[in-house]
Amino acid sequence: MAKVLAFALTGSGPLPQSTYELLGGARAVADAAGGQVHLAVLGAGVAGKIGDLAAHGADRILVVDSEHLAVYHPDAYLAAARAAAEASGADVLLLPGDTRGRDLAPRLGYHLRAGIVTDCVALEASPDGLRFVKPVYGGKAMARITVRTDRKVAVMRQRSLDPRAPDPSRRAEVLNVEAAIDPSTFRTQVVDHISEETTGIRLEDAPVVVSGGRGLGGPEPFKQLEELARLLGGAVGASRAAVDAGWVPPSCQVGQTGKVIGPDLYLAIGISGASQHLAGITGAKTIVAINKDEQAPIFGVAHIGVVADYREVLPHLLEEVRAARA
Template sequence: MGKDVLVFGEIRNGELKKVVKELIAAAAVITGETGGAVDAVLVGAGAEKEASGISGYGLRKIAVVDDDAVADYSSEGYAAVLASLVGEEGYGYVLMGATSMGRDLGPRAAARVDGVMFSDCVEVRIDGGALVARRPVYSGKLFVELTPEGDGPVFISIRPNNIAPAGESGGSSEIAAKPSGVDRAAIRAIVSEIIPLAGGRPDVTEADVIVSGGRAMKEESNFRMLEKLADLFGGAVGASRAAVDAGYAEQPIQVGQTGKVVNPKLYIACGISGAIQHLAGMRTSKVIVAINKDASAPIFEKAHYGIVGDLFEVVPILTEELEKMLQ
């Protein structure tokens, strides 16, 4: 197995995902022990522009792959690019974000090179010369530690917001354009359009602050109240599945086992009971604030701060007080 690490620099809507700098930091943990180098590959529209943004973050070289066949995301096309780079350069490890794209791409790329796939990890390290990847199981109640067997490259997807991002370390990386080698006509499914959420709000998986609403929001228009509070932090708005199922909020902002896994600095849960499936998506938030009128709601067992009260009274007061503080 090679000792070098390849970081997949995911680009969405022409911009590099925040998780990429976290992946660079995770890669440095591996190469700190293996003595290898960390490289990155950026694929698709915007790759060239974004590559210069991570030059100087300790990367040896950055491959830029941006031609018509890979301008838009397809799991087949992008997996072919990753697989051929791994084959050519002999990478031992490939890191990607456990994002929608990373979850789709990783297993397919790993299968193409007979590699191992460890999904949704929160930590990687080298222990006694062997890679150890840690990932939560049973909705975050337990962790397992995985070690690969065999000689194949190890693909690891890492949850966003778990690892402190790499900082600039000076110097610059070699940036080289590469053809994709992909035949667009042979690709059977391509992402031709990404429709942003109404209002263009921040992505829940990347936001530092999330204000979430549950069934208690009663109707879609009441989410404006949460948006107002979230805006004061430049934060995102999330929702429980009950709120999504009731049509109060859109599915892409659902937090939980069948929604997004988030890890913000601050999570404010408004009228959310704290069901295990919701906790599975937000229990690792650094600070959890719960607002619930039922003092025995399970969310209070996980919350660092709890407010027992009616959210329709508490949220406007919180918003008003914060506005005063920020003036």
């Protein structure tokens, strides 16, 4: 394996945090195999965004800059990604596990005739080639997958790979890649873009997530969760039961049909730990659960469990964190 190509799908916004994570993962794989790391930056007005990418591990930066890439469009991004993949000649292509990456990866895999693995959380070198590691059965087991096609596409779950410490002395070659993006040939029509409203840090990017479930009993206690999340530099999440009850917006939902997250710390408060919820937190590094039922399944995955009524525990926890912050 000679080259690993990571993708940054930027639109007209800044580089996503996943770019640095993919570069870190790509660098580890390439270094183990004596290979190279390429980064494709697709978007509009890309020039000003690539300053620190060499320091974070890129050997070559392939820029596809087009007004047609200002907002995500499947056909435009497919054309750009194919052009970058051809220009790179990479064997392994890594895409971010956000909405854009999950949409683009299978299209790209199909057009490159490449095998694809989705929802990967790790990359492992092995004697029979690179292994893609992904949770299966709602996170109850990990599958290690090798791909037999020459080119391999993987979608990496966000926050599953570690960015490397920047090395300002590193340099990268920058290559402008022309992509044939012709809107008249687009097979998909995008009728609307609805931006998710977020205040503060995004759930997917948050190092700390404080989540509440049906056990909170209503929307009011979420204010305490918001304060705790803010003090810890994190975001608020929720179980589907809390979302379905209308206590918090759907953008907060964690789980199989919500967001899949991998924070350093996950606090589950009044959440039973149904398998569909757990599917969203298999990447969490430390899980703390507060639940009054000691038989709740969440305790099966929690690293720290508090069997108590959250109304007794949460005020003290808040007090301690406020004091520590002060």
